[in-house]
Amino acid sequence: xxxxxxxxxxxxxxxxxxxxxxxxxxxxxxxxxxxxxxxxxxxxxxxxxxxxxxxxxxxxxxxxxxxxxxxxxxxxxxxxxxxxxxxxxxxxxxxxxxxxxxxxxxxxxxxxxxxxxxxxxxxxxxxxxxxxxxxxxxxxxxxxxxxxxxxxxxxxxxxxxxxxxxxxxxxxxxxxxxxxxxxxxxxxxxxxxxxxxxxxxxxxxxxxxxxxxxxxxxxxxxxxxxxxxxxxxxxxxxxxxxxxxxxxxxxxxxx
Amino acid sequence: xxxxxxxxxxxxxxxxxxxxxxxxxxxxxxxxxxxxxxxxxxxxxxxxxxxxxxxxxxxxxxxxxxxxxxxxxxxxxxxxxxxxxxxxxxxxxxxxxxxxxxxxxxxxxxxxxxxxxxxxxxxxxxxxxxxxxxxxxxxxxxxxxxxxxxxxxxxxxxxxxxxxxxxxxxxxxxxxxxxxxxxxxxxxxxxxxxxxxxxxxxxxxxxxxxxxxxxxxxxxxxxxxxxxxxxxxxxxxxxxxxxxxxxxxxxxxxx
Numbered sequence: 452x453x454x455x456x457x458x459x460x461x462x463x464x465x466x467x468x469x470x471x472x473x474x475x476x477x478x479x480x481x482x483x484x485x486x487x488x489x490x491x492x493x494x495x496x497x498x499x500x501x502x503x504x505x506x507x508x509x510x511x512x513x514x515x516x517x518x519x520x521x522x523x524x525x526x527x528x529x530x531x532x533x534x535x536x537x538x539x540x541x542x543x544x545x546x547x548x549x550x551x552x553x554x555x556x557x558x559x560x561x562x563x564x565x566x567x568x569x570x571x572x573x574x575x576x577x578x579x580x581x582x583x584x585x586x587x588x589x590x591x592x593x594x595x596x597x598x599x600x601x602x603x604x605x606x607x608x609x610x611x612x613x614x615x616x617x618x619x620x621x622x623x624x625x626x627x628x629x630x631x632x633x634x635x636x637x638x639x640x641x642x643x644x645x646x647x648x649x650x651x652x653x654x655x656x657x658x659x660x661x662x663x664x665x666x667x668x669x670x671x672x673x674x675x676x677x678x679x680x681x682x683x684x685x686x687x688x689x690x691x692x693x694x695x696x697x698x699x700x701x702x703x704x705x706x
Numbered sequence: 707x708x709x710x711x712x713x714x715x716x717x718x719x720x721x722x723x724x725x726x727x728x729x730x731x732x733x734x735x736x737x738x739x740x741x742x743x744x745x746x747x748x749x750x751x752x753x754x755x756x757x758x759x760x761x762x763x764x765x766x767x768x769x770x771x772x773x774x775x776x777x778x779x780x781x782x783x784x785x786x787x788x789x790x791x792x793x794x795x796x797x798x799x800x801x802x803x804x805x806x807x808x809x810x811x812x813x814x815x816x817x818x819x820x821x822x823x824x825x826x827x828x829x830x831x832x833x834x835x836x837x838x839x840x841x842x843x844x845x846x847x848x849x850x851x852x853x854x855x856x857x858x859x860x861x862x863x864x865x866x867x868x869x870x871x872x873x874x875x876x877x878x879x880x881x882x883x884x885x886x887x888x889x890x891x892x893x894x895x896x897x898x899x900x901x902x903x904x905x906x907x908x909x910x911x912x913x914x915x916x917x918x919x920x921x922x923x924x925x926x927x928x929x930x931x932x933x934x935x936x937x938x939x940x941x942x943x944x945x946x947x948x949x950x951x952x953x954x955x956x957x958x959x960x961x
Contacts, residue, residue, distance in 0.1 A: 469910065469912055469929075470912055470914055470927070471736070471737075471740075471753075472740055472749075472750045472751065472752070472753065473740060473744065473750070473881070473883070473929065474736075474737045474738070474739075474740030474741035474744060474750070475883070475927065476737075476914070477737045478733070478736065478737075481726070481729075481733065481755070482726075482729045482731075482732045482733075483729070484729075485726075485727060485728060485729030486729035489728065489729060494727075495727045495728070495729070496727065496757060497727070497754065497755065497756055497757075497762075498726075498727065498754065498755040499752065499753065499754045499755075500736070500752065500753040500754075501752055502751060502752075503912075507752075529892055529913070529915060530892050530893040530896045531892055531895075531896045531899055531900070531913035532896070532899060532900035532903050532911075532913075533903075533911070533912050533913055534913075562893075566893075568893060568894075568896075568897065569897060570892075570893050570896030570897045570900075571893035571896070573896075574893075605915060605916075605917060607917055608917075626728070628728070628730070637784055637785050637786055637825075638785040638817075638821075638823060638825050638826035638829075639823075640786075641785040641786045641787070641823075641825030641826070641828075642823065642824060642825045644786055644787060645786070645787035645825075648787050648788075655724065656787075656788070657724055657725055657758075657788050658784070658786035658787075658788055658789075659725055659731070660784065660860060661860075662860060662862055662863075672725070672730065674724075674728065
């Protein structure tokens, strides 16, 4: 694992699954992981959705684990023929895929006698050297190897495993955010907003237009690690909105 | 643009925006584009979510446009300082960012006299050589340069622009799919399913467990380009499910 700078610890999420790329399934894991990582001071810097294809998984995992402090994968660790994530990650690390004795024991005690068939035993396979990640719901564990965390795709199970492990992750400064909305057009406020961003180079000011049935407007989001600086920028934003004839509505603080 | 093989035309979607990576906004564009591309015979093979960072956009666009037949980007083409997609794509192609005369004319007629300020005029900027993509809702157009289609991030507008252009895309054989569900565990059916996949190498059989409040089970999805082959595989799957004591429920055909 890279030695992360104290200020910014980065992560990449790899969503593995043909069902997301075909549009059959709407991904529900990315936003959850993004928020959960932020809570412990880790910034999601990239996410990729890739197919159940061994060569693609191997190449993508190797690129991501060198580039980011943490990598989280979801999907492809079940018992069926299209679950090829564990084997692909073993190949990415150049190690054997082994049956983990503790994982096998967990599955043996979960299924009725004789129920742990050859297919289900695949869920005990991990790359040599991997550490198990406990699954409080359906027992079949995820695993970690080096800086790569391998999680299932089913949201409820992925979330349960992630919630068990997240407080052991080593984060940096937590990103805080506040937002203010108004019914001005983005183009009306854009120039002054750019000037404000210039003066607050340590903050990240995002502008997100919204369109609803009855109105449209813009939500301005201020992100940074210093609460007082964010408060200053939000105050200036409110004044700016009023000056331009708008009515600033502060959103709930996200932090 | 690569000369695509007739059987398989590929696409990559790049979702550009800090708000997706922070977990603030749940992406709604990927599933829409995946389904829309499939309708015209184009297979989405990868998607990436990347931040509003010029170097990352340039590198990612250049990698994707060499690797896939089509690239679609969403986000970052509005009037504010954090809208840097158009400029980044011009740099990726090594061309100038220019004010497109037709785009300027469209915006001039859309806003009241004097309303087209400097910020809004940014929405008329495109890489030199780009072709406009009409926007029937809020007028500010997207654009295409070579095999890269640049769309806004607001779902309603992105969808309207995409629906106008999709029938001009050159697709290959369309992927058809059918599915059948049952309340058997994945591990119960896995071994026979793998054998079935072996015999239907031209089809893609996916196994997706589901967990609801009252029950759990698995949905098996068969994808391919030959309707008759899919029907044969579905028939075999139903027989297999019955043999294992399950009750096959066919889903609505997705094609």
